[in-house]
Amino acid sequence: MAxxxxxxxxxxxxxxxxxxxxxxxxxxxxxxxxxxxPVDDRNPDSPEDDGATPESPDGEAVQNISLxxxxxxxxxxxxxxxxxxxxxxxxxxxxxxRGESSSYPGAVEDFRGYTxxxxxxxxxxxxxxxxxxxxSGCLDATMFDGDKVGxxxxxSDGYYRSFALPHDPTTxxxxxxxxxGVEYRFNYSAWTNDVSGPGFKAFVRYLTEYDLYVASWxxxxxxxxxxxxxxxxxxxxxxxxxxxxxxxxxxxxxFEIVGDELRLYLDGTLAISTSDDSIPYGxxxxxxxxxxxxxxxxxxxxxx
Numbered sequence: 001m002a003x004x005x006x007x008x009x010x011x012x013x014x015x016x017x018x019x020x021x022x023x024x025x026x027x028x029x030x031x032x033x034x035x036x037x038p039v040d041d042r043n044p045d046s047p048e049d050d051g052a053t054p055e056s057p058d059g060e061a062v063q064n065i066s067l068x069x070x071x072x073x074x075x076x077x078x079x080x081x082x083x084x085x086x087x088x089x090x091x092x093x094x095x096x097x098r099g100e101s102s103s104y105p106g107a108v109e110d111f112r113g114y115t116x117x118x119x120x121x122x123x124x125x126x127x128x129x130x131x132x133x134x135x136s137g138c139l140d141a142t143m144f145d146g147d148k149v150g151x152x153x154x155x156s157d158g159y160y161r162s163f164a165l166p167h168d169p170t171t172x173x174x175x176x177x178x179x180x181g182v183e184y185r186f187n188y189s190a191w192t193n194d195v196s197g198p199g200f201k202a203f204v205r206y207l208t209e210y211d212l213y214v215a216s217w218x219x220x221x222x223x224x225x226x227x228x229x230x231x232x233x234x235x236x237x238x239x240x241x242x243x244x245x246x247x248x249x250x251x252x253x254x255f256e257i258v259g260d261e262l263r264l265y266l267d268g269t270l271a272i273s274t275s276d277d278s279i280p281y282g283x284x285x286x287x288x289x290x291x292x293x294x295x296x297x298x299x300x301x302x303x304x
């Protein structure tokens with residue numbers, strides 16, 4: 001599932017919208033948050049798209065949207081998780097994170113559906129899964145402290161990055177959410193490089209690598225929310241004295257946007273918040289810098 005920048009990203013127009021692997025292998029793999037197994041489970045007898053605008057059970061319409069950045073044309077090496085200018089949007093509750101051909105991960109990647117050890121995906125084999133795009137490094141499913149978790153491996157420079165690839169089960173189009181939240185737990189033992197302000201980061205409304213919101217909890221104790229638009233970073237809010245995450249312990253980073261309100265929670269506490277509405281749609285993701293071999297778990301995308 002390799003992706004280069006499609007032609008729509010080079011258009012100088014604003015984002016607009018118009019209505020319109022393996023099975024579980026032990027009893028611990030079941031539970032209320034279990035995501036199921038990462039296999040193709042699409043129902044072949046499901047009804048085909050009849051062209052009507054689908055609705056959620058509570059009547060919320062799923063809208064067709066046209067994606068573009070509003071920026072000068074980018075080169076072909078600028079990454080986007082979206083394959084075309086055509087996408088749909090709705091609430092995460094209506095259009096949860098799921099693959100094109102299966103319901104996995106059902107909004108949460110908890111790694112319990114894998115027979116471990118297993119490779120989830122690597123940046124040099126990006127067609128392995130249709131629900132996630134690992135663009136830097138590798139993501140494995142493994143055992144740690146008696147539980148199934150993910151383990152990241154960065155590039156030689158120390159970068160790890162991956163994105164949710166949600167699809168609408170009715171039209172099989174990609175989904176670009178507006179309001180969204182992303183959360184994951186992490187556990188690391190050491191900082192292993194010094195690239196890009198080593199730390200744990202989360203993306204919301206990620207449209208291209210030049211157009212996104214990112215929140216960071218860094219090794220130097222800095223906590224911040226940034227916007228990147230047309231390739232230029234802006235710090236929207238920063239606390240330089242928050243303190244770093246402790247080693248060899250589980251922590252939770254949660255980043256969400258509702259309308260123009262951005263909020264970063266660390267271990268369940270609101271750390272910083274700010275407002276911006278420059279980027280209305282996108283997907284969610286993870287970035288980890290200079291923490292080779294860190295563990296992650298319960299990566300979920302939710303309706304805030």
